[in-house]
Amino acid sequence: MPRLLLLLFFAGFSLQAKERFIEFSVATAELPPYVYLAENKQPEGLFIDMLNKVQAQTGMKINVFIMPWGRAINEVKKGSIDAIMPTLWSKERAQFLVYPALPFYRFSPSVIIKRLEDDFEFTQLKQISPEKIIGKTRLVLVDDEFDSLVKQGKLSVYETTKLDEALLMLAQSKIDLVASDGDIALTTIKRLELEQRFHLFAMHKDPSPSYLAFSSQFAHKYDVNYIMTLIDQAIKQP
Structure with a gap:
């Protein structure tokens, strides 16, 4: 392969890899069995298992912080943390959170x-x-x-x-x-x-869709629908 084409190939490959590497932080409250602090003070639970699978399959880096819900909301509001989970859609929260089209989880x-x-x-x-x-x-x-x-x-x-x-x-x-x-x-x-x-x-028969919603600051820099599509595909992988 000519040297110029080889350089272009690797440049394109590096750019694609860079675009696929995404790192973001997530705030959540303790919500057993979905997320909670284990005895070693590390986050565990169904949601953590799901996000670990996403990281393994996509190369994303997702940092989860467990805190009281009120603080979690405030941290995402001011952009100190990039996302929050799990949150149902509401008109009030949609004023400062960006909801992807795909839900993260459907609660009972x-x-x-x-x-x-x-x-x-x-x-x-x-x-x-x-x-x-x-x-x-x-x-x-x-x-x-x-x-x-x-x-x-x-x-x-x-x-x-x-x-x-x-x-x-x-x-x-x-x-x-x-x-x-x-x-x-x-x-x-x-x-x-x-x-x-x-x-x-x-109260009703239909499961409630719950979202991994993002701060407006993060959503201004990244395509949250693209990110959520990658997450959804990874979670559904056997």
């Missing part, structure tokens, strides 16, 4: 949790009296109807940093109900050994 349907001895029966959100206090972790977005009813003062919510806290308050009759993702609720209830204390009502 949200649930309403009550004490077993409570005679409350869930049929729809509008039926819940504002006198009942609903516990919810700050990172959980239940759905648009739930948020709308809260803003209208038709639902009363007490926010906690972790689901453990909300469930323990429910068990102690300090609050009346808890709203959560179904799988997270089941895992946490089992870990707290409270399986015989609660009853769960499914």
